[in-house]
Amino acid sequence: MSVYLDHAATTPMLPEAVSAFTEALVRTGNPSSLHTSGRAARRTVEEARERLAAALGARPSEVVLTAGGTEADNLAVKGLFWARRAQEPARRRILVSAVEHHAVLDPAFWMAEHAGAEIVLLPVDSDGVLRVDALAAELEAHGDAAALLSVMWANNEVGALQPLAEVVALARRHGVPVHADAVQAVGQAPVDFAASGLDALTVSGHKVGGPMGVGALLARRGLDLTPVLHGGGQERGVRSGTLDTPSAAAFAVAVETAVGALPTTAPRIAALRDRLIAEVRRVVPDAVLRGPADPALRLPANAHFTFPGCEGDSLLYLLDSAGVECSTGSACQAGVPQPSHVLLAMGAGEDEARGALRFTLGHTSTPADVEALVAVLPGAVERAHAAGLSGRQRAGAR
Amino acid sequence: MRVLAALSGGVDSAVAAARAVDAGHEVVGVHMALSRSRAQLRTGSRGCCSIEDAGDARRAADVLGIPYYVWDLSERFEDTVIADFLAEYSAGRTPNPCVRCNEHIKFEALMDKALALGFDAVCTGHYARVERPGGPDGAPELHRAREAAKDQSYVLAVMGPDRLARSMFPLGDVASKDEVRAEAAARGLSVSAKPDSYDICFVADGDTQGFLRERLGTRPGDVVDTTGAVVGAHEGAYAYTVGQRKGLALGRPAADGKPRYVLSIEPVSNTVVVGSSEDLRVGGIRGEAAVWLAPPADDAWFACAVQVRAHGEAVTAQARATGDEIEVRLDPAAPTLHGVAPGQSLVLYDGTRVLAQATVRATSPAARP
Numbered sequence: 001m002s003v004y005l006d007h008a009a010t011t012p013m014l015p016e017a018v019s020a021f022t023e024a025l026v027r028t029g030n031p032s033s034l035h036t037s038g039r040a041a042r043r044t045v046e047e048a049r050e051r052l053a054a055a056l057g058a059r060p061s062e063v064v065l066t067a068g069g070t071e072a073d074n075l076a077v078k079g080l081f082w083a084r085r086a087q088e089p090a091r092r093r094i095l096v097s098a099v100e101h102h103a104v105l106d107p108a109f110w111m112a113e114h115a116g117a118e119i120v121l122l123p124v125d126s127d128g129v130l131r132v133d134a135l136a137a138e139l140e141a142h143g144d145a146a147a148l149l150s151v152m153w154a155n156n157e158v159g160a161l162q163p164l165a166e167v168v169a170l171a172r173r174h175g176v177p178v179h180a181d182a183v184q185a186v187g188q189a190p191v192d193f194a195a196s197g198l199d200a201l202t203v204s205g206h207k208v209g210g211p212m213g214v215g216a217l218l219a220r221r222g223l224d225l226t227p228v229l230h231g232g233g234q235e236r237g238v239r240s241g242t243l244d245t246p247s248a249a250a251f252a253v254a255v256e257t258a259v260g261a262l263p264t265t266a267p268r269i270a271a272l273r274d275r276l277i278a279e280v281r282r283v284v285p286d287a288v289l290r291g292p293a294d295p296a297l298r299l300p301a302n303a304h305f306t307f308p309g310c311e312g313d314s315l316l317y318l319l320d321s322a323g324v325e326c327s328t329g330s331a332c333q334a335g336v337p338q339p340s341h342v343l344l345a346m347g348a349g350e351d352e353a354r355g356a357l358r359f360t361l362g363h364t365s366t367p368a369d370v371e372a373l374v375a376v377l378p379g380a381v382e383r384a385h386a387a388g389l390s391g392r393q394r395a396g397a398r
Numbered sequence: 399m400r401v402l403a404a405l406s407g408g409v410d411s412a413v414a415a416a417r418a419v420d421a422g423h424e425v426v427g428v429h430m431a432l433s434r435s436r437a438q439l440r441t442g443s444r445g446c447c448s449i450e451d452a453g454d455a456r457r458a459a460d461v462l463g464i465p466y467y468v469w470d471l472s473e474r475f476e477d478t479v480i481a482d483f484l485a486e487y488s489a490g491r492t493p494n495p496c497v498r499c500n501e502h503i504k505f506e507a508l509m510d511k512a513l514a515l516g517f518d519a520v521c522t523g524h525y526a527r528v529e530r531p532g533g534p535d536g537a538p539e540l541h542r543a544r545e546a547a548k549d550q551s552y553v554l555a556v557m558g559p560d561r562l563a564r565s566m567f568p569l570g571d572v573a574s575k576d577e578v579r580a581e582a583a584a585r586g587l588s589v590s591a592k593p594d595s596y597d598i599c600f601v602a603d604g605d606t607q608g609f610l611r612e613r614l615g616t617r618p619g620d621v622v623d624t625t626g627a628v629v630g631a632h633e634g635a636y637a638y639t640v641g642q643r644k645g646l647a648l649g650r651p652a653a654d655g656k657p658r659y660v661l662s663i664e665p666v667s668n669t670v671v672v673g674s675s676e677d678l679r680v681g682g683i684r685g686e687a688a689v690w691l692a693p694p695a696d697d698a699w700f701a702c703a704v705q706v707r708a709h710g711e712a713v714t715a716q717a718r719a720t721g722d723e724i725e726v727r728l729d730p731a732a733p734t735l736h737g738v739a740p741g742q743s744l745v746l747y748d749g750t751r752v753l754a755q756a757t758v759r760a761t762s763p764a765a766r767p
Contacts, residue, residue, distance in 0.1 A: 314515055317426070317467055337470055387514035 003372040005326045007301060007362030008156055008184060014209035014254050014363070021211055021250035031243040032234060041245045048252035052216060055252075055259040056203065057192030064217045064225075064235045065248055069183040069204030072217035073103040073150075075228050075239065076179040076200045080148040081111055082226035084177060091147040095120045095138060095176070097130045097162070098345035103202075104150050104181055105341075117147070121345075127292040128160035128346045136170055143174030151178070153185035153201075157329040157342040157358060158291030159302025161189065168197040177223065183207050183215075187258035188266060188299045193218045200225075203255065205247065209363060210254030214247035258363075269361050270300035272370060276359060277303050279374045284381050290343065290356070301361040304329060306348065310355045310384035313337050318380035319357075324373050329358030399518040401425045401566060404504060405458055405466070407451025409582045409589045410523030410569055412458035416585055417568035418521045419462055425521070427459035427466045430508060432475040433600065454589050461586055471507050478502035480600060484613055487636035490663030491741025494553070494708065495598055497755075501556040509564060519566045526551040527570030527750075528562060538562045540691050540752040543570050552708050555745040555755035558689050610636045619668035621648060624661070624677065635663045638670045641678055641737020648672070659737065678737040681764035685724040685744040685756025692753040694719050703747045704728070706738050706758065712747050717754075724756040734764060 004012075013021075029041030046060070053060040066072045077094065084091050094108045098121045111117035120138055123131045130151055139146065149171050154161045164180055171178045177199040182191050187208040193201050200223065205214040219225055219238070231240030258265075274295055280287050280303070287305045292298045307315060312328035319326060329340060339353035359373065401423040403415035418425045429452050452468060459466035479498045486493035509520045525543035530536040540562055543549040557565070572578055575594075582590035597604035614636055621630035630648040632638065638646075642660040652658050658672040683704070694700065697719050703712035704726050714732040718725050724744065728735060738761045746753040 313467060313469065314511070317465070318515065320465060321426075337468060383515055387511050 001323075002320075003324045003369045004364070005324060005359040005361065005369060005373060007365070008207070008358065008360035009327055010206045010212065011209055011362040012364055013206075013211060013250070014257050016257050017210050017250040017254040020253040021246045024246035024249045027245075029245070031245055032232065041243075044245050045243050045248045048248040051252040051256050052203075053218075055256045056186070056201075056218060057194045057196075058201075058218045059194075059221060061236075062193070062218050062221055064219055064239050065243060065251075066215045066217055066239055067213050067241070067244070068215040069181065069202050069207070070103040070215075071229075072202040072204075072215050073101070073179075073181055074107045075217050075225070076202060076219075077104060077107040077148065077150060078111060078115075078228050079225040079238070080177050080179060080200065080223075081115065081117055083224035084147040086226070087224065088144075090145055092116060093118045093120050093142055093146045095122060095135070095146055095149040097122045097124060097151045099124050099128050099130075099155050099157075099160075099342045100150060100152055101156055101181055101183070104152070104179075108150070118145075120146075122151070124160075124345050126347050127297070128155050128158045128290070128342060129292065129297070130162050130167065132163055132166045132170070135167060139170055139174045139176070143176065146171075146174060146176040149176050149178045151180055153180045153182035153191065154189060154299045154302075155291070155342060156184045157340055157356075158304045158346070159184075159298035160291045161185075161297055161299065164196060164198070172197065184299060184302075186255060187262065188269070188301055190262065191259075193220075199223050205251040205254060208254050208258040210251040211247050214244055214251045216251070261363075265363060266300045269365065270295060272365055272367065273300055273303050273361055275367070276361070276370045276373065279370060280305060280359075280377065283374055283378045287381075288352075290346065290348070301365075303359045303361075305357055305359075306343070306352050306355045307357065307381055307384070308352065308355060309388060310381060311387070312354060312356045314384040314387050315355075315357050315380055318383055319373075319376060322376040322380065324376055326373075327358045327360070328356050399423045400516060401519050401521050402508070402512040402517045403427050403464070403521040404508060404523075405429050405455035406523070407454035407458075407589065407592075408523065408595065409578060409587065409592055410525075411455075412462075412523070412587045412589050413578050413582050413585070414521055414523040414566075414568045415458065415464065416462055416581075416587070418566060419464065421568075423519075423521075425462070425464045426517070427455065427462070427464050428508070428512075429455040429466070429468045430503065431468050431470045432472050432503070454592065458587055458589060461588075469508065469511065471503055474507045475499070475503055475600075484610070486741045487610055488614060488665070489741075490635055490665035492639050492739035493741045494743045495600075496553045496708070497556050497743045500553055505554075505557045505561045505565065509561060513564065519564050521566040521568065523569055524550045524554055524567045525569050525572075526554050526567045528565060528567060538565075541570070542747070542750040542752075543567075543572075545572055545574055548575055550708075551747075551750075551752050552705055552743065552745050555691065555752045556689055556743065559691055562691065607637050610634070617668060619670070621646065621670045621672055623652070623658075624671065624673045629658075629672065632670055635665065635668055635670050638663055639737075640739035646672060663739075675736070676766070677763065679764035680735045680738045680761045681728055681730070682762040683726040683728075683735075683738060683744060683758055684760045685726070686722070686759040688719065688722050688724045688754055688756040690719070690754045692748070692751065699727070702753060703749075704735075705745045705747065706735060706742050715746075717746055719754075723759070724754060728764070730765065 029037035031042040031045045049063045050060045094117045112119045179200040181202045183204040199220045201218040206212040229240050290304045339350045343353035401418045405411050405427045483495045525548040527541040529539045542551045601609045617634045620628045638660045661673040662671045699716045699718045704715040705712040714729040716727045742758045744756045
């Protein structure tokens with residue numbers, strides 16, 4: 001039985017969500033149909049919408065169901081850009097933090113290539129936290145040219161919580177809509193859409209114990225959002241496509257459960273994470289913790305290290321073969337491990353960034369998981385160190 | 399044993415890995431990423447670098463139930479294989495990048511990392527046999543594959559005995575490529591019908607000339623005959639290979655009216671020398687940077703067969719070791735070699751066994767009959 005320390009990639013489905021999913025799965029009915037079966041399905045979806053809204057501090061009409069976090073991020077970036085520029089053609093700048101997930105970065109770059117947008121990558125400090133002063137300067141200089149601003153609630157790799165209150169206050173002064181990818185934050189930190197002042201927020205099902213392939217964009221009432229998917233006009237015409245009843249039901253149950261349990265799970269997970277960090281540092285003294293050192297400034301489930309002289313994918317292999325599953329934390333381009341753009345933005349060198357390993361906890365994590373990691377980590381680090389940055393050494397030798 | 403199976407995404411490496419699994423080894427699949435450019439990853443249709451190949455390799459690992467990793471060796475590949483390719487062509491030589499890839503990437507970068515991580519051997523889908531006449535722990539010998547048409551011992555000969563000892567080629571004994579395809583199909587490997595790759599993996603569309611022109615630029619110079627008379631012009635000597643007849647675009651016919659061939663490329667004067675077919679016949683070869691799999695006892699001449707091209711014939715010859723070079727005298731009675739270029743790989747065989755490998759430094763013409 002392997003030890004699972006990669007909950008930020010996906011976390012086991014909650015039993016309550018599995019029940020809701022399977023119950024809905026066996027019932028026929030398109031929520032858009034007008035007959036009895038359709039109405040029953042519609043009721044399931046709308047109840048799910050209400051539960052999601054209640055758990056996240058939103059109105060039901062503000063919940064746009066999508067097929068996952070990536071789709072919600074695409075809708076936010078593209079939809080906000082097109083809508084805002086249609087109102088004011090001078091607004092062409094897309095402001096994103098340099099540590100956004102690819103689901104935000106790539107649509108932003110795509111818009112620059114294909115839709116006349118200009119990208120502004122906002123810098124972060126060495127902890128991975130957005131430099132609010134840089135944002136203020138950008139808005140001061142070009143605020144009237146900004147179409148949208150997207151800053152994640154918490155970083156998926158190093159767990160840094162972002163200063164969204166300050167971000168929202170600054171953006172509001174310049175009339176710039178703000179989107180936040182909160183895929184990693186929901187279930188780990190209190191997320192209240194109304195209180196946040198955000199215009200749009202992304203949430204994903206499978207990161208909180210729901211099924212894969214479902215998520216939502218919370219879009220403030222009255223927010224102008226140009227559709228990306230066109231078709232049957234579902235979701236107020238913003239997101240066409242037959243509504244996924246079982247997924248919506250299970251997603252709502254998962255979010256409700258995770259958010260409801262937050263007051264007890266967050267401290268428990270944070271304590272376990274603190275122990276994991278302390279133990280890793282004890283057994284591998286040269287491991288470098290990345291992200292904020294203050295536990296209160298990072299997601300409770302996140303621990304992220306770089307191991308000098310090691311390659312992350314060597315460590316990943318060695319730990320996997322020893323029964324411990326974790327992640328290098330960075331996105332794979334075509335399966336090719338790339339140095340993390342998050343670590344590079346934080347000022348790490350390429351070699352340092354290659355030695356990254358992310359451990360993330362979740363609702364099934366136990367102290368035994370941490371012990372199992374600590375038992376095998378030193379051997380893995382020693383071996384990975386010997387293998388070195390192997391592909392990069394002895395270049396030119398002949 | 400813990401075995402690292404290099405998975406290119408093709409049918410051979412997939413079946414090789416499957417056979418290693420069947421033999422009871424603990425097998426992990428690794429696909430080598432050799433190109434860093436996302437564009438090339440997405441559009442490359444052939445060879446080792448395309449995104450399709452990475453996906454096929456992953457799928458093969460899934461079917462075999464083995465772990466799968468991608469190792470990024472692109473920087474090392476650029477610094478060794480591609481840099482060598484360009485430098486050799488710049489110097490008027492004709493490199494074999496597959497030999498350099500085996501030397502620097504598969505059986506050095508990949509193998510070194512594998513051994514450091516605790517693997518005992520690297521398994522590939524090459525067609526060659528490793529024999530150990532002295533028993534399982536005896537010194538390994540490299541032999542030609544049973545399927546002569548697919549034999550790849552020529553491009554593997556560059557590795558020394560230590561690396562050979564850590565290599566595993568499960569396809570060395572197959573009767574034909576069809577057998578491999580049938581086995582892949584029977585195992586449910588979706589790559590069973592995938593076409594073979596022939597081109598140089600890092601050259602898109604097989605356009606080597608275009609690749610060289612793009613990377614090396616235009617370098618105009620003269621085409622001269624063996625007397626030194628200018629008979630034409632070229633845009634870059636790297637576009638010519640010793641033995642080449644077509645595409646010389648020489649305005650003036652030769653005095654004897656016979657076709658002319660590229661005899662040599664002179665990098666210093668940037669000239670391409672042309673002459674008759676007779677001038678191309680090789681009598682002797684000197685190879686440098688010799689690697690011996692069967693080290694000779696002394697520097698005496700010995701009989702062997704010599705091969706200078708991946709799919710060329712081996713011809714009978716005498717050879718001897720001189721320092722870290724190999725000296726070859728071709729048998730005047732045997733079929734001759736035509737147009738051997740510096741940079742080509744020279745491999746000595748004794749029957750099916752590989753004795754040594756070197757890189758051609760110079761050739762001498764055959765005596766006129």
